[in-house]
Amino acid sequence: MTFHNVLTHQSQRPITQPHFFILSKGKNAGKPLKESCPNCFLITVKTEEETENLYWIAYFLWKANFWHQFQIGSVIPFIRITTFKSCFRDEVHKAYKQHQKHLDFVKRIQQLEALQNHYSKTIEQIEKLKWALLQNQLR
Template sequence: MGSIFSKNLDNPSIPACNRAFSFIFFPFFFSLLKMNVRSEASKYLMAHCMKTFRIKTHRLNLNYSEPHFFILNKGLNSGKPLNEPCPNCFVCITTNQSDKDFMYWLCFGLWKSKSFHYYLKGSVIPFITIGDIKKHLRDSENIASKHPQLFHQSIHHLKLLEINEEKLKLSLKMIDTAKKAIFYKLMNKTGAA
């Protein structure tokens, strides 16, 4: 059988120009191969499991045509997903509405669980960097994609709780308005107003 090592130790070594060519060509060749050729499993994973999203710093007065949401990046609420932009936010742009919903609720769950607090920097006004939020969302998205049934069940519960929270806030606001109206009516009747 053949061997990769030469049997003859007197064999001259590879010329320097051949070694230089190999040193330059092969890393270049493999980088091209890595960039352009993907396995079928990798293509399937990217198409069906991984959500494609981009996170950029939001610029005021810039409109986005693709599905998107905003992520607060300053203060103790850093990481909070928003439907409307604010001065200190990132924008998460997705390719379709279902990916946007997935990423929005993933971000919402991470924010509610205070998962972004680990990444906060700064002593006076804490903030999160775009690199940290990209990495944390990508890692969390990979985990959530491995257990889609559990993730969707958790999101369903979060949505129900959000609806109930909004109803309670509205009820509390109406109670507060009723208290003010009762006291205002009393003040008008007594002439103290």
């Protein structure tokens, strides 16, 4: 089991431990981030391996719309840090009970993400080629 600490991110606070961020406000509240933004939580751990494991747990929760049930606020939805801490801790415990299954799942998702990035770049290149052909035809 891993120990993690969840704090409200403050840009002036120095961060020396391995970490990642979780968006705390807006429709994408709960989304894990590698880089900070103004409205986010900071999650620190002891090792890079734990950072990667917790990042993917947070990613799965966000993609499954897990945090929508905990969002409050009528104009700008947000998640309270106390709610996030307790729910995230519980979900991390569940994932670590089936740690090998979790690691296999992460590996499969990473492969799909790589494939998606490859296809996105291919589509982008096709769009550029179409644009170049159209520009050439108009001359």
